[in-house]
Amino acid sequence: MSSNERLARNLSVPINPNPNSASQPSDKPSSWKAFRQTACFKYTKYTLIIIYALNIVAWGGMLFLILVGAANNTMPDEQTRKTWIEIDSQILNALFCVTGIGLIPWRVRDLYQIYREKHRHKVLHRHSYTDDLRWIRIIIWTDIANSLFQIGMAVCMWSMDMYKRPSWLVGLFVGLGCVSGMFSGLARFFLGKRTKKRTKAEQDHANIIDGNGSEV
Template sequence: MDLASQSVPSPSSRSLRERFSGMFTKKLDWDSIKKMAIEWIRNPMNMALFAWILCVAISGAILFLVMTGMLNAAIPKKETRNAWFEVNNQILNALFTLMCLYQHPKRFYHLVLLCRWSPTDIIKLRKEYCKNGTYKPHEWTHMMVVVILGHVNCFAQYALCGLNIGYKRSQRPAIGVGICISFAIGAPAIAGLYTILSPL
């Protein structure tokens, strides 16, 4: 695998020192940042992502406030608080499941590319996973770890979604929910750390 990787040329990239010196020699141009932000938000995909983040933040905040008892004065009845908890829990569950449904085909595609590992596949995968799209030692193994963790994240979220929809809150198995949440949160977190700490 590594021999195949080495045979594929990498694009030339600026050194780390050059990039940092370029960043710190310039002052922040707020007008250009504003233009970039407006341009970014005009993209329908980015607009949808922003809406998703906003919904997660609002629903997560409400869930946190209910869980910690900060809304006890505003919502004195326990049944009402439980209803608020469940509604926001289901909203978050739906939002994260939607994100997994969106991401999973791409992760399957990357898995197929890793299994084929042709020169064109290597270039595509490097653009996704490697810094500057350049060759890294044992990159196939490192990419495979990240892709598998992505799949673990998706499958754990699907299982969690099934538990949330299939059971009432009182009947929901706490161990199952705990395991699913642990994998659903842990897998992408480990993948992110692995991407940063590994040679990728």
């Protein structure tokens, strides 16, 4: 079964026989969709993403240097190093909460729609890197797990004192959060590459067949 046939099968939804109950699509896009297509929105989005990534790199790099002892010359006092470790950790935790907790409504929406046949076509359009429902379910559940791990991390960081907070518990949530986030991102990347490669091969095959048919 080709990818086009598989996608058509996944996108098939029951049609309501009553035309009066079906909402008529509007040719005019909504104001929000129109705004998302503007250059202002795109530049603003990319700028915020760059600022977000640079903050993670900067504060994460500073935390790494302190932990490996590279900042001992500038921070000879152990209490100063512990204070800055706590500051860096809290800032990084807040940055990760932006995606881990901030995206919960959209992740829950995907989880609901992937198990509702009448809404499944919406998830397939959003997760266009693959047409395999099994992989989409795995990735959606991985995103949900990432949000749960981030909530656990936030609870540890914001409800416990830095001197009483169990380091193993923080390390557990950090590790699980990083693994789930990396798995989701890498799965999207490799599945997207495989889908593009397969689509290109099918298009080339179709072009060859069309070319041979026109010659005949």
